[in-house]
Amino acid sequence: SQKIEQNSEALNIQEGKTATLTCNYTNYSPAYLQWYRQDPGRGPVFLLLIRENEKEKRKERLKVTFDTTLKQSLFHITASQPADSATYLCALDPNDYKLSFGAGTTVTVRA
Amino acid sequence: GAVVSQHPSRVICKSGTSVKIECRSLDFQATTMFWYRQFPKKSLMLMATSNEGSKATYEQGVEKDKFLINHASLTLSTLTVTSAHPEDSSFYICSARDSGQWGNQPQHFGDGTRLSIL
Numbered sequence: 001s002q003k004i005e006q007n008s009e010a011l012n013i014q015e016g017k018t019a020t021l022t023c024n025y026t027n028y029s030p031a032y033l034q035w036y037r038q039d040p041g042r043g044p045v046f047l048l049l050i051r052e053n054e055k056e057k058r059k060e061r062l063k064v065t066f067d068t069t070l071k072q073s074l075f076h077i078t079a080s081q082p083a084d085s086a087t088y089l090c091a092l093d094p095n096d097y098k099l100s101f102g103a104g105t106t107v108t109v110r111a
Numbered sequence: 112g113a114v115v116s117q118h119p120s121r122v123i124c125k126s127g128t129s130v131k132i133e134c135r136s137l138d139f140q141a142t143t144m145f146w147y148r149q150f151p152k153k154s155l156m157l158m159a160t161s162n163e164g165s166k167a168t169y170e171q172g173v174e175k176d177k178f179l180i181n182h183a184s185l186t187l188s189t190l191t192v193t194s195a196h197p198e199d200s201s202f203y204i205c206s207a208r209d210s211g212q213w214g215n216q217p218q219h220f221g222d223g224t225r226l227s228i229l
Contacts, residue, residue: 044206099218
């Protein structure tokens with residue numbers, strides 16, 4: 001069966017450190033992988049999109065890698081700040097625009 | 112940036128009531144919108160794809176007579192939960208794709224509707 005797993009439900013880190021989140025999938029062949037941020041009681045907000053033929057994408061303090069052999073994406077937040085505290089969702093798109101989401105990892109950055 | 116407005120943000124009503132949720136793209140046109148359901152600490156589950164001017168396509172296990180979808184214009188989709196019961200209580204979220212953009216684009220999400228059926 002198809003499965004998307006995000007490494008842990010919760011991640012607590014010290015301000016200034018790098019947070020690394022993992023998204024593993026099985027029985028999917030995504031053409032694209034996307035990362036979203038969701039705050040409590042709000043809808044997801046798009047952060048980054050990476051294509052299957054791309055290895056790495058960066059946006060400001062965010063970095064995403066995509067390894068289709070390992071069936072894994074890593075999401076990094078460098079120089080983390082308390083304002084980065086949120087739930088981060090990975091989503092797979094097989095190229096029909098219908099997204100399949102992981103359950104998310106809740107990141108808490110301590111000042 | 113692209114904004115999706117979802118209304119109402121919260122509904123509390125009695126069992127048996129039908130509830131309509133609106134999803135509007137404010138500054139772009141969307142021929143396709145999506146409706147999701149999310150339980151606490153769980154992932155978003157796609158319920159249906161709303162297509163402007165045609166019938167919605169529903170995911171397996173989603174009752175089309177229970178969750179009525181109408182996409183009458185390029186900027187508005189509605190989800191009606193008919194004869195709602197306590198098990199329908201959930202967080203419902205819509206998203207939209209910008210039809211004016213080519214290639215794969217991210218989805219823009221509304222802020223969700225918290226539905227509580229007593």
